[in-house]
Amino acid sequence: MNWQSVALAGVPASPWRNGGGVTRELTVWPGQGEWQWRMSVAEVNASGPFSVFEGIDRWFAVLEGAGVELTVMESNSLHTTHTSPFLFDGGATTTCRLINGHTRDFNLMVRRGSAPSRMVRVTESFVSETFAPKTIAIFAMDTWVNVLFDHKSVRVPPHTLVWTTAEPGQSIRVQCSQALFIEIPV
Numbered sequence: 001m002n003w004q005s006v007a008l009a010g011v012p013a014s015p016w017r018n019g020g021g022v023t024r025e026l027t028v029w030p031g032q033g034e035w036q037w038r039m040s041v042a043e044v045n046a047s048g049p050f051s052v053f054e055g056i057d058r059w060f061a062v063l064e065g066a067g068v069e070l071t072v073m074e075s076n077s078l079h080t081t082h083t084s085p086f087l088f089d090g091g092a093t094t095t096c097r098l099i100n101g102h103t104r105d106f107n108l109m110v111r112r113g114s115a116p117s118r119m120v121r122v123t124e125s126f127v128s129e130t131f132a133p134k135t136i137a138i139f140a141m142d143t144w145v146n147v148l149f150d151h152k153s154v155r156v157p158p159h160t161l162v163w164t165t166a167e168p169g170q171s172i173r174v175q176c177s178q179a180l181f182i183e184i185p186v
Helices: none
Strands: 004-007 021-029 037-044 056-064 066-072 075-079 086-091 094-098 103-111 118-129 134-140 145-149 151-156 158-168 171-185
Touching: 004 021, 021 158, 037 134, 056 075, 056 118, 066 086, 103 171, 134 145, 145 158, 151 158
Parallel strands: none
Antiparallel strands: 004 158, 021 037, 037 103, 056 086, 056 103, 066 075, 066 094, 118 171, 134 158, 134 171, 145 151, 145 171
16 A cells, blocks of 8 residues: 655645635646646635636635635635535635634545545544545644554654545544545545
8 A cells, every 4th residue: 555645844835816825736636637636735814715616526624723704606604623624616606704814724626526525524533444446635734643544554744645545445544633534536
């Protein structure tokens, strides 16, 4: 089992065209041509609109800061470091209002397909088993994360993303104080 990894500190920031923040693209697949999925961390410094991504399912999770209020197609929802990751249509008109200063947010964008992706905020322990081939990813927030993947152990440093491909019947156990667990259909 080969895990790939990238530390947030090693990824250069790309400023947004509207000046409201920066994005650090952690990984994209495939690496060439039109991507099928993309994981990134954004630093949001000002309230404003999100970019539109037609045909994309978009997951959003607040990592740091007081949180945001998202308005997606005139429906409002509040997101903090304690709320579950939020799935919405990347093609929908979306605006973000910062609650009390800047935030750091994790974003997963997946080209819409027949099988859904999943993102879960893990606090303490989480167990999953794959029933179909999947890309499995874990983003460690502020502390180390222990991952047991079919009896093989992986330790993930803070502010690091790891990912691999899992086959049907493989089990994953995540133990930590706070992390994100991600599944993407292959």
